[in-house]
Amino acid sequence: MLLRPYTGSDAEATLGVFLRAVRTTASGEYSPEQTAAWAPDGIKVDGWNASRGAHNTVVATAHDRAIGFTDLDDDGFIDMMFVDPDFSRRGVASALMGWIVARARERGNVELSSHVSLTARPFLDSMTSSSSKNATRISTASH
Numbered sequence: 180m181l182l183r184p185y186t187g188s189d190a191e192a193t194l195g196v197f198l199r200a201v202r203t204t205a206s207g208e209y210s211p212e213q214t215a216a217w218a219p220d221g222i223k224v225d226g227w228n229a230s231r232g233a234h235n236t237v238v239a240t241a242h243d244r245a246i247g248f249t250d251l252d253d254d255g256f257i258d259m260m261f262v263d264p265d266f267s268r269r270g271v272a273s274a275l276m277g278w279i280v281a282r283a284r285e286r287g288n289v290e291l292s293s294h295v296s297l298t299a300r301p302f303l304d305s306m307t308s309s310s311s312k313n314a315t316r317i318s319t320a321s322h
Contacts, residue, residue: 185236190228192245200261208297247271251279255288
């Protein structure tokens with residue numbers, strides 16, 4: 180697995196990862212209506228590309244295939260972290276989180292935050308310093 184910065188050529192692949200992750204991996208915790216609202220048909224690739232490009236996104240790849248992605252803004256907020264369902268439970272999210280924590284430390288972010296899905300909560304709760312129903316804070320302090 181390789182982690183590398185997002186480029187415009189990753190737009191379709193990362194959008195596909197997002198849609199599959201929400202519609203497959205997360206579908207067990209959410210109703211069909213919630214899933215459809217979260218990952219609707221018709222997301223425009225150009226808009227997705229602009230958003231991913233503006234969010235300091237990193238892409239996890241294996242055999243030249245995008246298998247996951249995440250981002251981290253300047254304030255330490257993680258907007259998205261998604262892993263392709265074909266690669267779940269293979270260390271992709273852990274590798275992405277490792278990138279996030281390393282990047283945050285470089286920037287001097289003491290804490291990270293995110294709005295976490297029910298699906299991602301168990302993974303992120305294992306790393307958090309505090310958690311509430313809708314938000315998670317992760318310490319970047321070395322342990």
